[in-house]
Amino acid sequence: MANEAVLGETPAIEAVAMAKHVRMSPQKVRLVVDLIRGKRAEDALQILRFTMKRASRDVEKVLRSAIANAERKAEDAGASLDVDHLFVSNCYVNEGSRWKRLRPAPMGRAFRYQRRTAHIVVGVAEHHAAAQERVAAAAAEAQSQKGVAGAVKKARQALAGKKKPARKPSKK
Numbered sequence: 001m002a003n004e005a006v007l008g009e010t011p012a013i014e015a016v017a018m019a020k021h022v023r024m025s026p027q028k029v030r031l032v033v034d035l036i037r038g039k040r041a042e043d044a045l046q047i048l049r050f051t052m053k054r055a056s057r058d059v060e061k062v063l064r065s066a067i068a069n070a071e072r073k074a075e076d077a078g079a080s081l082d083v084d085h086l087f088v089s090n091c092y093v094n095e096g097s098r099w100k101r102l103r104p105a106p107m108g109r110a111f112r113y114q115r116r117t118a119h120i121v122v123g124v125a126e127h128h129a130a131a132q133e134r135v136a137a138a139a140a141e142a143q144s145q146k147g148v149a150g151a152v153k154k155a156r157q158a159l160a161g162k163k164k165p166a167r168k169p170s171k172k
Contacts, residue, residue: 012126013081014089015070019062019120021096026118029055029093033120041067041086041124059120063088066124079134081126089125093118 022029032055036044041063048060067086074081096117102110126134 012128013070013074013077013079014123014125015066015073016090016121016123017062017065017069018122019058021117022058022120023115024055024058024118025116026093026095028053029059029118029120032056032059033091033093033122036063036088037091039088040084041088042084044088059091059122062120062122063124066122070124070126079138081134085127086124087127088122090123091121093120095119 032048032051032053035047035051036059039047044063045060048056048063067083070086071081071083096119098117099115101113101115103113105111
């Protein structure tokens, strides 16, 4: 899922987090995941915080992990990331393994039932306009640092070219 820079397009920071074998039916988790798809990360956290479903805790945990992964990825790349510009780019729930269980039944028999599990995947990405702003700010910072370094270098050269004036003896 690497995002390539194509013809002046700035690469947006993307991150993914997943939780496997969550002990909940995928159908129940999908009800919660559908609420946050495409929303800003901050809004999605608020929605999950006040959703009265048990699955919202697990989805919130995965979303927070994806946000932390994006921050870490930006830090490793040497870029500054504003978390307010992240949005939930993709989120889905797959069916995990099923746990086969037996329930006692009358007359010594047993009924089989299955405990379903889910794999939750949440991806966050930086908005493309925010990515362009971030790259422009980094370029401006580099240019200003270059200008400051150039001015300091010129000042040092000017001082090195001048000889220090001889000290006049003080009158006592």
